Amino acid sequence: MKPNTVMRHALWTIGPDPDRDPPTMHTVCRECGEKSPVGTDREVSDLWALEHSGRTGHRRYHECVSVDLITRPAREEAAR
Ligand SMILES: [Zn+2]
Numbered sequence: 001m002k003p004n005t006v007m008r009h010a011l012w013t014i015g016p017d018p019d020r021d022p023p024t025m026h027t028v029c030r031e032c033g034e035k036s037p038v039g040t041d042r043e044v045s046d047l048w049a050l051e052h053s054g055r056t057g058h059r060r061y062h063e064c065v066s067v068d069l070i071t072r073p074a075r076e077e078a079a080r
Contacts (some may be wrong), residue, residue, distance in 0.1 A: 011074040020068035031058040 027036040027045040029052055036048035049061050 012071055013074050014069055014071045017068040017070040023065055023067040025063060025065045028062045028064060029056075029058050030060040030062050032056065 022040040024038050024040055025042060025045055026038040027049045028034070029049075034052065036045040036052075039045065045063070053059055
């Protein structure tokens with residue numbers, strides 16, 4: 001930051017990007033680290049975890065969901 005930089009307080013918001021692709025998800029086994037395929041259908045990752053449990057006896061999972069977000073000035077959001 002240069003000594004002559006002007007800063008002002010501005011309210012910004014963050015939320016889902018209206019132009020986003022569908023959220024993607026996958027499941028990770030917390031016991032061995034194996035991962036389900038990445039996709040947009042929760043049923044696929046849930047089924048993967050159930051089948052993984054059946055094969056390995058592992059029962060703890062971490063679900064990872066990815067959603068595109070966008071930030072914008074609050075006044076811009078209010079104008080929408
Ligand atoms: Zn596992």
